[in-house]
Amino acid sequence: MDVSLALKSAAMVAGLSDLRLPVSGFASHALVFGRPLIVSSGQAADSFRVSYHGAEVASGYFSGSTNKLLVFDGISISVSPASDEDIVNAVSEAVLACNPQLASFEVELAEDDLARRLLEAGAIERREDRLIVRPESLFQQSKPWLGSTRPAYPEVPVLTNGIHHPQRPPKPVGRVYSRFIPWLNTQLGFHVADLDSDLEHFHRWMNDPHVAAIWEDSGDLCYHRDFIASRLTDPRTLPLIGTFDGVPFGYFELYWAKEDRIGPHYEADGFDRGWHVAIGEDGFRGKAFVSAWLPSLMHYMFLADARTRRIVGEPIHHHAQQIRNLDRSGFAKVKHIQFPHKKALLVMLLRERFFMDRLLSPDLTGLSDENDQPVLGSLPRSGA
Numbered sequence: 001m002d003v004s005l006a007l008k009s010a011a012m013v014a015g016l017s018d019l020r021l022p023v024s025g026f027a028s029h030a031l032v033f034g035r036p037l038i039v040s041s042g043q044a045a046d047s048f049r050v051s052y053h054g055a056e057v058a059s060g061y062f063s064g065s066t067n068k069l070l071v072f073d074g075i076s077i078s079v080s081p082a083s084d085e086d087i088v089n090a091v092s093e094a095v096l097a098c099n100p101q102l103a104s105f106e107v108e109l110a111e112d113d114l115a116r117r118l119l120e121a122g123a124i125e126r127r128e129d130r131l132i133v134r135p136e137s138l139f140q141q142s143k144p145w146l147g148s149t150r151p152a153y154p155e156v157p158v159l160t161n162g163i164h165h166p167q168r169p170p171k172p173v174g175r176v177y178s179r180f181i182p183w184l185n186t187q188l189g190f191h192v193a194d195l196d197s198d199l200e201h202f203h204r205w206m207n208d209p210h211v212a213a214i215w216e217d218s219g220d221l222c223y224h225r226d227f228i229a230s231r232l233t234d235p236r237t238l239p240l241i242g243t244f245d246g247v248p249f250g251y252f253e254l255y256w257a258k259e260d261r262i263g264p265h266y267e268a269d270g271f272d273r274g275w276h277v278a279i280g281e282d283g284f285r286g287k288a289f290v291s292a293w294l295p296s297l298m299h300y301m302f303l304a305d306a307r308t309r310r311i312v313g314e315p316i317h318h319h320a321q322q323i324r325n326l327d328r329s330g331f332a333k334v335k336h337i338q339f340p341h342k343k344a345l346l347v348m349l350l351r352e353r354f355f356m357d358r359l360l361s362p363d364l365t366g367l368s369d370e371n372d373q374p375v376l377g378s379l380p381r382s383g384a
């Protein structure tokens with residue numbers, strides 16, 4: 001994939017409106033209904049429309065210059081399985097993802113009952129007589145990205161190898177996360193690794209010298225089949241495959257930190273999570289892609305269980321390339337750990353930092369398209 005072609009330039013953003021939506025629209029809630037809700041610019045300046053399966057399901061306008069106000073003219077729920085809450089959240093996501101400098105905006109809704117449901121979910125908040133959307137609250141709603149709101153799995157203690165930790169939920173299957181990436185104009189997805197359909201590329205990636213140098217897991221098909229099968233069986237681990245527009249590009253292994261090898265090395269909480277990565281496809285390496293999958297993977301873990309307050313990692317201590325990526329993505333360097341096989345750096349990302357510092361929106365300063373235009377969705381910040 002040619003990155004320069006994929007990046008969205010400001011010139012390609014629809015009109016000169018305050019909305020700055022991609023010309024082809026912003027595709028939200030891709031997991032929920034099979035087809036996403038498309039938020040695109042309307043005929044009039046600053047107006048927007050939301051469509052599902054080609055039919056218009058909502059319209060309104062956004063005034064971003066002075067009062068930063070999102071107004072819905074109408075929301076129709078009769079032609080779509082999407083609820084009116086889903087539609088408001090889709091437009092809010094599109095506004096915030098394409099305009100990440102917005103710290104908040106006001107929303108005007110005709111219906112009191114809709115406002116009450118959004119207030120109860122925390123998607124909006126009331127300030128005096130105004131309704132406000134804030135990115136740190138909106139991006140903690142799980143349905144737009146995970147496809148559902150999920151209750152916390154019961155907290156039942158179990159022992160694994162003498163370690164006391166919460167019993168883990170059954171593994172999900174299929175697609176677990178989906179997010180539209182404005183600067184790539186692409187849908188990023190994560191799905192649980194499938195022994196049949198993912199084995200071939202997983203096998204190829206693990207034998208890539210770039211990956212093998214760190215993972216040391218090169219081998220034959222049989223070895224890699226057993227590798228994935230063991231991760232699927234172990235309640236501690238969740239093996240995921242990342243895709244851009246459906247094309248697999250990398251392997252991600254999530255784990256629960258408490259009963260992992262890292263757990264005894266710090267005061268692990270029962271819901272801390274950690275992760276390993278192997279990007280296998282050359283065409284999906286580099287800043288435009290890392291800044292898409294890395295924050296999104298963290299987003300997935302924070303949304304999958306609201307009790308997950310920290311995400312850890314343990315890169316080998318001299319892996320400067322990945323340590324720099326982790327630093328740019330909000331991970332703090334905690335200490336060195338001496339494992340039998342490697343000296344690692346313990347790194348940690350706080351839930352509060354991730355959402356309050358809006359780390360889902362990366363700083364893409366310096367990333368531009370072939371016309372030297374800034375890309376869509378960048379939040380410049382001094383010192384990540």
Ligand SMILES: CC(C)(COP(=O)(O)OP(=O)(O)OC[C@H]1O[C@@H](n2cnc3c(N)ncnc32)[C@H](O)[C@@H]1OP(=O)(O)O)[C@@H](O)C(=O)NCCC(=O)NCCS
Nearest residue numbers: 211214277278279285286287290291315322325328329362
């Ligand atoms: C390490 C690995 C994940 C890095 O991915 P990559 O696609 O090769 O990306 P690179 O490290 O070359 O580049 C990442 C770029 O994104 C930038 N970046 C990273 N996170 C970012 C963020 N949150 N926001 C903005 N930019 C970010 C980096 O600064 C860097 O940009 P720069 O080169 O302009 O400084 C990948 O090479 C890989 O899988 N390697 C083999 C296995 C491995 O090492 N795994 C890690 C074990 S801990």
